[in-house]
Amino acid sequence: QVQLVESGGGLVQPGGSLRLSCAASGSIVSSYDMAWYRQAPGKERELVATVRRGGSTNYSDSVKARFTISRDNAKNTVYLQMNSLKPEDTAVYYCNARHWITQRNYWGQGTQVTVSS
Numbered sequence: 001q002v003q004l005v006e007s008g009g010g011l012v013q014p015g016g017s018l019r020l021s022c023a024a025s026g027s028i029v030s031s032y033d034m035a036w037y038r039q040a041p042g043k044e045r046e047l048v049a050t051v052r053r054g055g056s057t058n059y060s061d062s063v064k065a066r067f068t069i070s071r072d073n074a075k076n077t078v079y080l081q082m083n084s085l086k087p088e089d090t091a092v093y094y095c096n097a098r099h100w101i102t103q104r105n106y107w108g109q110g111t112q113v114t115v116s117s
Contacts, residue, residue, distance in 0.1 A: 002026045002106040004095045009111030012085055016115070020080040022095030022108060027076060033098050034071055034078045038091035038113075045094070049080060053100055063089075085115045 003025035012018050020036065028034060033052045039045040049069035050058045057069055068081040078095060095108040 002028065002032065002097050004097060004106055004108035006093065006095050006108040006111040009093060009113045011114045011116065013117050014086060014115055016085050017081070017083045018085065018113060020082070020093055020095075020111060020113075022078040022080075024076040024078070024097060028071075028073070028078075028097060031099055031101075033100055034069075035096040035098070036069060036078075036080045037094045037096055038089075039094070039110075040088075040091040043091075048093070051078065082113070085113075087115045089113060090115050 005023045006020060008018060008020040010018060030053065033050060035050040036048045037045050038048050046060065048060055048063055049067055051069045051071050059067060066084045071078045090113060092110040092112050094110045097106040
């Protein structure tokens with residue numbers, strides 16, 4: 001069982017930066033691929049970025065070159081550094097852990113990111 005707690009959301013002006021954190025209750029080192037998703041009002045939840053157990057990363061085209069996902073296995077924490085934020089990045093951001101064998105998913109409660117002047 002994995003519990004995920006996100007933090008770091010808030011209100012930021014266009015062009016600004018935020019860093020989201022996702023703290024996991026259990027060890028995520030060897031068994032879980034980690035990801036950030038987001039859901040804007042009236043839209044479906046979409047995958048933003050993934051960092052696998054081995055450290056490889058993938059990004060959606062909409063955030064590539066602006067966002068960076070990373071994981072600190074010693075702290076059981078995943079981060080999403082978001083730079084050059086745009087109003088269309090406004091959404092609730094969710095942390096996700098997926099077991100690499102069972103594919104079971106765990107979700108955090110979400111953190112709101114609002115990009116507005």
